Amino acid sequence: MVSGPWGTAVVLFVCLAGPGSASAAPRLLEDELRVDDELRTPELVRPALLLRLEQHMREARYGGLLLAGEEPAPAGKSDGKSDGKSDGKSDQKPDQAKPPPPPLDFDLLGAPPPPPKIDEGALRLRRTMLTVHQGAGFGLVALQLATTVVGQLNYSDRFAGGPSTGRYQLTHKVLAYSTLGVFATDGLVALLAPAPLKRSEGFDRVTLHKIAMFTAAAGMLAEGILGAVTASREGYLNQQGLATVHLAIGYTTLAAVAVGVGALIF
Amino acid sequence: MAPLLASLLLAVTLAPGSTLSVDPATSAIRFHIVHKLHKVDGQATQLEGRAVSRDDGTVAAMVRVPLATLQTGEANRDQHMLEALEVGKYPFVVFKGVARLGPGGDLPAGPLTLDGQLDLHGVQRPVSLPLTVARGQDGGLRAKGSFDVSLDAYKIERPSLLFVKIDDGCRIDFDLVLREGQK
Numbered sequence: 001m002v003s004g005p006w007g008t009a010v011v012l013f014v015c016l017a018g019p020g021s022a023s024a025a026p027r028l029l030e031d032e033l034r035v036d037d038e039l040r041t042p043e044l045v046r047p048a049l050l051l052r053l054e055q056h057m058r059e060a061r062y063g064g065l066l067l068a069g070e071e072p073a074p075a076g077k078s079d080g081k082s083d084g085k086s087d088g089k090s091d092q093k094p095d096q097a098k099p100p101p102p103p104l105d106f107d108l109l110g111a112p113p114p115p116p117k118i119d120e121g122a123l124r125l126r127r128t129m130l131t132v133h134q135g136a137g138f139g140l141v142a143l144q145l146a147t148t149v150v151g152q153l154n155y156s157d158r159f160a161g162g163p164s165t166g167r168y169q170l171t172h173k174v175l176a177y178s179t180l181g182v183f184a185t186d187g188l189v190a191l192l193a194p195a196p197l198k199r200s201e202g203f204d205r206v207t208l209h210k211i212a213m214f215t216a217a218a219g220m221l222a223e224g225i226l227g228a229v230t231a232s233r234e235g236y237l238n239q240q241g242l243a244t245v246h247l248a249i250g251y252t253t254l255a256a257v258a259v260g261v262g263a264l265i266f
Numbered sequence: 267m268a269p270l271l272a273s274l275l276l277a278v279t280l281a282p283g284s285t286l287s288v289d290p291a292t293s294a295i296r297f298h299i300v301h302k303l304h305k306v307d308g309q310a311t312q313l314e315g316r317a318v319s320r321d322d323g324t325v326a327a328m329v330r331v332p333l334a335t336l337q338t339g340e341a342n343r344d345q346h347m348l349e350a351l352e353v354g355k356y357p358f359v360v361f362k363g364v365a366r367l368g369p370g371g372d373l374p375a376g377p378l379t380l381d382g383q384l385d386l387h388g389v390q391r392p393v394s395l396p397l398t399v400a401r402g403q404d405g406g407l408r409a410k411g412s413f414d415v416s417l418d419a420y421k422i423e424r425p426s427l428l429f430v431k432i433d434d435g436c437r438i439d440f441d442l443v444l445r446e447g448q449k
Contacts (some may be wrong), residue, residue: 118354
């Protein structure tokens with residue numbers, strides 16, 4: 001038999017390491033045997049040591065921590081140190097635990113009235129389309145702001161005492177057509193979305209949004225036509241007047257879009 | 267002394283087997299949701315509920331609300347809410363709960379807890395509803411309380427504005443008037 005400090009150390013290590021150390025057990029055994037080889041023959045030591053190791057591993061697995069020579073604790077008790085994770089409640093008896101929730105297998109109201117028929121697919125499609133509408137709407141605001149800023153620069157360059165280089169003309173044209181395209185597409189996405197389950201009653205945010213956007217649509221249409229007419233009047237006296245009206249409608253349209261978007265945000 | 271007498275006179279007792287029904291005309295269930303830019307209050311415009319006192323000293327309660335009747339005062343937002351709640355698939359929100367009564371069927375003077383389950387968006391989760399019950403002047407019982415619901419826990423895809431989702435927590439206040447008998 002192994003006794004003394006080496007035997008205690010091996011057993012204590014195995015117990016503290018817990019069941020996860022099972023694969024390390026043969027190596028520990030061999031380590032101990034090497035030490036004891038100086039004093040004893042392995043043939044005499046091995047069977048007794050194996051028995052002891054097996055006993056302590058079994059106890060460690062069930063939460064016991066024993067030093068060599070100690071008696072195992074009575075079944076069902078634990079000092080809570082076996083795995084280092086005990087919360088101190090491991091010895092709580094089942095009847096001390098929180099009572100189970102009350103059974104809820106009753107129905108006091110009977111069958112519900114049939115709900116209104118709702119096309120879930122149409123609802124989902126509507127939601128997707130309006131999410132796209134919202135995203136494109138923010139892109140539209142950015143585009144329209146850029147178009148208006150470049151349009152103002154173009155006006156100042158051509159008609160308000162600027163050098164009349166025409167360097168903003170192409171940029172303004174590209175931005176303006178992009179804004180028109182995004183506006184038309186975004187409007188169509190909203191208009192073609194499946195009908196809502198409930199319609200607005202009275203004046204609300206959505207009503208304001210719609211009024212503002214129909215105003216903006218009229219402004220966009222006017223801007224498109226007026227922009228093309230203004231460009232075609234190069235060299236004529238009325239070009240500046242047309243450009244001024246074009247500029248004013250541009251600001252009005254931007255304001256209408258801002259109101260329409262702000263109605264839904266704020 | 268006077269408050270004690272008053273509380274004794276107003277003690278609320280439920281006889282075993284008695285049934286109380288929620289009076290929808292005088293009851294209200296309100297909910298509150300929060301977005302970074304908005305705080306929204308809504309309410310259920312229809313609801314039904316019933317409570318039954320049982321022989322084992324408990325009271326069982328059930329409340330059902332058709333989700334299509336939720337309103338926030340703005341049709342477009344209501345529409346988004348119904349879409350998020352997938353009201354076509356899950357048309358109702360249902361609460362079932364059980365509370366333990368005092369000896370003789372007395373309702374406790376302090377807060378009472380209804381332990382039960384909330385069935386919302388096809389997900390059933392245990393909830394404990396703290397509520398106070400008092401006898402109203404018209405003879406009905408008035409049960410009031412509030413609790414929080416996590417939208418994520420019920421697998422509800424939270425609507426967003428400016429690509430910012432509404433908060434996960436939804437506060438629900440209830441003020442139910444219950445009257446004897448079945449309606």
